[in-house]
Amino acid sequence: MSDPAITPEVIAKHGITPDEYERIKSILGREPNFTELGVFSVMWSEHCSYKNSKLELKKFPTTGPKVLVKAGEENAGVIDIGDGWAIAFKMESHNHPSAVEPFQGAATGVGGIIRDIFTMGARPVFSLNSLRFGPIDGDDAESKTNRRLFAGVVSGIAHYGNCIGIPTIGGEVYFDESYSGNPLVNVFNLGILRHEQIARGGAVGIGNPVFYVGAETGRDGLAGAAFASRELTEESKEDRPAVQVGDPFREKLLLEACLELLASGCVAGIQDMGAAGLTCSTCETASRGGTGVEIDLNLVPKREEGMTPYEILLSESQERMLVIVHKGQEATVREIFEKWDLPYAQIGEVKDDGMMRVREGDRVVVEIPARQLADEAPLYSREAAPKREIPALDLATVPELDPLESLPKLLAHPSIASKRWVWRQYDHMVRLGATVLPGSDAAVFVVREADKILAAATDCNAIYCRQDPREGARIAVAECCRNLACSGAVPLALTDNLNFGNPHKPENFLQLREAVEGMAEACRAFDTPVTGGNVSLYNESPIAAIDPTPTVGVVGLIADPKHITTSAFKQAGDAIILIGDLGHELGASHYLKVCHGRKEGAPPLLDYSHEIEVHNAVRALIRLGLVRSAHDCSEGGLAVAVAESCLAVEGAPLGASLAFTTNGLRADQALFNESQSRIVISTTRGNAAAVLALLEWRGVPARRLGEVTDQDSLTITVDGRAFDWKLASLHEAWAETIGRLMSS
């Protein structure tokens, strides 16, 4: 079959600009052939090269005493957790595939992130996910589509995670108009390993054999990385062949076989085939090893007849790995992969010439300097729009609604309502680690092999980021660390998933830059280096860009099982104490969005030193055994936080009775404001005075708000005005909304 001629149209169709084409010609010293053009187009796509974001990403702090493998060095960063143990973790997006094929899109997202983790030599032990969809509560076609996407994504994640036997223990789901037609599916995985088990993705040792292991290559997922680096349009459905098909059973075998192979000591380098498949893994391993890699496509296990070199190299078939083996130890690969009934083949060897050379039998079809292909993609600093001042919310324009109606309305909003419908579908208990059920502030997991307790959470309030990306990104980090503090953990490190619109639009690029700078600053403040992550640009539906969504995932350590703390109230009679101020800021709040239909105003302001004092205070109280529950105030403010602590009790909910005075706040402002750095704890009545004294001694503002009751009501008295809600009706709003919407 002869290749198509390289015309300006063919070049443009590959997403390569005329300047980039010139650069390709100067790297090669000649015109590329059609296959090479395809190879460059995927390697230089945003998804693989970060060409539009790399200059920004360099602003992140990536080092620290606990960092064993830095962001960008390998497939995932590695962090020391003590006693010779380490964790590898990372978050990655599968937004575009999930938009056109939610089940497989989400499932293969999970498969991809798990491969990134065991490529590092780590055994994956748990997953989280952070999801965003358009509204699901209407009868219109759009809501129906959003429900279909939501149901498909959740069952895709469940399908893959449950089958492979890695628990999905937490995360978040938000619903907002800006994600209609462009859902976000960010998946997180964490693995555990000994320091000496860290595996590297370099093709080292000239003459070492290169093995292909895992599933056969087919035509699925052709050029998926390039697809993910475009906007979604009406025609995106035509891109369905760019979505891969996942087989969690194959990946389970691959996972066990690779860990066995790594333990045998025969591996010189290992790299998963994710985005850009065989192309990416060959040129990246060569580039990292400072070597060359030569492979023969005739030796690659294939699922279909008659595949062209272009198709084989650009296929994103799942569940495949490239392994470089120490010469002379080829038999070990054979033995292990035959035990697991998995395909394997020696397809090439490590060379000393720095080239990625691909042959089809005797014919050379690709010959490109590996380093320039893998690591020297053009980098762009796009034009950023000028910053605009965000006017503070004018409270006079916000009519004061009856809190008796607003609270149930907030609790019934799918972003705030219980996500039990979601996590009940995930096996969150396999591996015997999830000591806290999903739905609390952070997921808590006991790693049995290492005897360590980890806490992890994901966060991003995209309304804040829409209004002020810098402040929103800072708050995302702060809130995530706060969630960890509430569960008794000290944060260690952070992974991020930057979801933005088309970076060629100056507005969008401004958002990206602002968010990265805000996040970088917050990471320094909280001493949580970035260990890696993912950038997903071009998140635009036919209507508009999504709200900027720089999601963060933070992992921390809990020193003692006695410190594990959850958000649910524990016993009637316990005192309820607010750590932090009453607050007043309603700008960009969920109250404003859900009850007034307005996304406006400046988000709350974050004060790092105050925030950190609050975290340290709650952790100190937890360590002293003085905290029975802890829950941070986030979407919906104090009233929602207290209601959630009542409703999250397993079995029958507990009531609460609160009373406080303000300095002239409106009742809705007092109840629903989203000022930062606030945590609601409960403690025994006898310990309340000690808790308040300790907080005063630490200089952290706090007040006793009331107590937990066994009544069927939540009562909050603000400046003498009593608001009383029946728990049963709050429970119905919060616990049953999502299930009801999804069965309609």
Next chain:
Amino acid sequence: MKFAVIQFPGSNCDQDVIHALRSFDGAEAEYVWHKSESLDGFDAVVVPGGFSFGDYLRTGAIARFSPIMKSVKNFAANGGVVLGICNGFQILCEAGLLPGALVRNRDLHFICEHVKLRVENAETRFTKAAQPGALLNIPIAHGEGCYFADDATLDELERNNQVLVRYDGVNPNGSCRNIAGICNREGNVFGLMPHPERACDPLLGSTDGRVIFQSLLS
């Protein structure tokens, strides 16, 4: 007592079962790969949960052909104790060691949550450490855990006290007669959908699963 924990490709609760078993005094536990044909030296067999062979074709339908299953059948025929948990229960049904079948949950969703089980027969090797009628808090995690059999089979199971545990209160998956676990006529093969190994450690919220392993060890 030495337990064999069978590992099929796709088993994923094998490590959990080993971990739980080793927390009991007097229990030893080792993996046995599905291509092995020997159970020599073992006193009991556990077929753990997971997705053996990816649940392809039908849950448990391919695993029953693995070489080890011939030995498991012989082991059972000679009176050896065999416990099947979740996918292990499905495999034992497919292999004909237990009657009936497990089909898709009533609501078609995978369900992972704690459920209440009532011990219906406390006079077996698997339940003798429990009080008759005791309520156990043990989690389930399955997409195909709806126990199904024809009325004649169900009547016979009831008549012979082969229903060892039943869902109490809420039937999560639509199982016939709320059945969560059954044993064979001889009482040496037991299959159940809930995961007792996930309820053996107070950190995980319940230790009610221990009674099953304690029964076997006492």
